[in-house]
Amino acid sequence: MSVLIVIPARYASTRYPGKPLVELRGASGVARSLIERSWQAAMSVGGVNRVVVATDDERIRAAAEAFGAEVVMTADTWVNGTERCAEAHEKLGGGYEVIVNLQGDAPLTPHWFVEDLIAGLRADPEAEIATPVLRCDGATLNGFLEDRRAGRVGGTTAVFGRDKQALYFSKEVIPYTGKTWETEPETPVFHHVGIYAYRADALAAYPDWPAGPLEKLEGLEQLRFMENGRRVLCVEVSARGRQFWELNNPEDVPKLEKMMAEMNLD
Template sequence: MSVLLAIPARYASTRYPGKPLVSLKGPDGDKTLIRRSWEAAMAVRGVARVVVATDDDRIRDHALAFGAEVVMTSSAAQNGTERCAEVAASLPDFDMVVNLQGDAPLTPAWFVEDLIAGLRAVPDADIATPVLRCDGRALNGFLADRRAGRVGGTTAVFGAGMRGLYFSKEVIPFTSRSYGDAEPTPVFHHVGVYAYRPAALSAYPTWPVGPLEALEGLEQLRFLENGKQVLCVEVQAKGRQFWELNNPSDVRMIEAALAQIG
């Protein structure tokens, strides 16, 4: 099964314009966010082709300069999945498409490798996405964010066979008990990486945004709202931090994590 990995990147972010070109300091010097995300993608084994998907000439020119392949997409794409669908339409000779978002340079390679293996193992799944069991420290952090009115991480609930039931920016499922920092909890953190079968990906842009996707702002809910099977693949952090860069205040946190990786 041949795998295409696409890295969606847009310049016109409402929260952080120009984010893909922000510089991040690491042990290997200063590199942009999009370059670090591309390097993370290139470390994934079992991928036949890696492309940066963007609608912006500045991102295209920069990515080409450091050696990435670029596919230009339209500015009409509403999210990374729609951008990946455009890439898949222009490069149709792949059995699986992976979306490694351009603001996630800390994503461990084994997250993506486990995701690819998970989708391969379940033929009737349309899409797969990683989930990570929260320990008490992570869960308490999510709950503290919600009490303060902040949106923290996304959580996932799934049923038999790890089939996704719902994803939310609220902390679900509800649990009334407290947990020690290192104690496993029943709450799973959703990691924003996706592996799609081409048929489901090509159908995605044809579906209207449903009420749940609109309320939560979570693109993967469109698959659930249209009856598609979303496979949750449990992954292990192995001590790694893997924050996404969403706001300017996240730069320092990402750089600290890069320093730990070394």
């Protein structure tokens, strides 16, 4: 299967304007932009044919080309990264069997998350889209709950059936557990890792579907697939001792920099 990774990036984020150009300092103090760190994560994935940044902003284009990325300019009317990926694939002439949306706010994404995701989609011919889920330990789950108590939207959680088909995704912490977690290594809550692998036909169809009520309420693009009866496969991935977090809010910058220092990542 030919694989394309698209990193969608927009400047005009509602919650965090200019987020792709925010700088993060690694273990040695070297500062690199969020979009560059996300591109580096994409370039470390094995078995990929091409990596591109998809944006509607000239500032992001200039920054990405300066560190060597290939850039596809897309419309400024798209409301999410999946729509932007669909246009980017079309502009590149199509032809890729699997298109991976590696969102530009997850610079700590280990390469095996994406490799396992692609393998999961390949192994399930009925799945049209796949996305990774990571079982929360007690400390991570407590972080989710703390964000919600403070009125912040932090990580997204996922619930799925025995067949790994997604039942729902939410910015609330689901399922409800009714207890406080300490340092337990495993909890019943799964962190949805914001990466998607699409088959080309499903991705091409996506922009033509109207956003449904659940997508509008949650602000989660993957719910559009579910609201249109498409099967979303949840692929469980393992952290292997690696810390993982997305940059959702300005408060996450020191959190990510601390993680990079602890993992000795530049």
